[in-house]
Amino acid sequence: MSYVLTEEDINYEKDNYIKNNILFILHIIYWNEISLKISDNNAFNLENSQLHLELTISNFIFTYLFLKNLDTNIVVDNKTKTFFDKCSWLFN
Numbered sequence: 001m002s003y004v005l006t007e008e009d010i011n012y013e014k015d016n017y018i019k020n021n022i023l024f025i026l027h028i029i030y031w032n033e034i035s036l037k038i039s040d041n042n043a044f045n046l047e048n049s050q051l052h053l054e055l056t057i058s059n060f061i062f063t064y065l066f067l068k069n070l071d072t073n074i075v076v077d078n079k080t081k082t083f084f085d086k087c088s089w090l091f092n
Contacts, residue, residue, distance in 0.1 A: 017062050025066070028053070033073040036064060038080050050075075057083075 018025065028034060031051045039054035046052070055063055060080075067074055076084065 013058075014062065017059065021059075028063075028067070028072075029070060031072065033075060034067060035075045035077075036060065036067075036080060037077050038083055 028051065033050055035050055035052040037052070037054045038057060038060055040056065041054065042056055042059055043054045044052060053063065060083075064074065
C-alpha cells in the first residue's frame with residue numbers, strides 16, 4: 001500500500017511551519033475568536049477586537065488544526081466553509 005503523504009512528510013511540514021511562524025503562533029494563542037479566510041497570501045489584521053487571518057491553503061490547514069486544539073472559536077467565510085465540506089474527514 002502506498003500513501004500520498006507519509007508521516008515523515010507531515011512531521012517535516014509541521015516543523016518547518018512552526019519554525020517559520022513561531023512569533024505569529026505565539027500571538028494568536030491569546031485570542032478567543034479568530035476569523036479565518038483562505039487567500040492567495042498570508043496576512044492578518046485587527047478589526048472590532050477580532051483577529052482576521054488570511055492564509056494560503058497549506059498554512060490554513062495547519063493553523064486550523066492548531067487553533068482547534070486550543071478551543072478557539074473559529075469563524076469562516078463561505079469559501080472556507082466549502083473547503084471544510086470537501087475535506088471534512090481531515091478536520092474531524
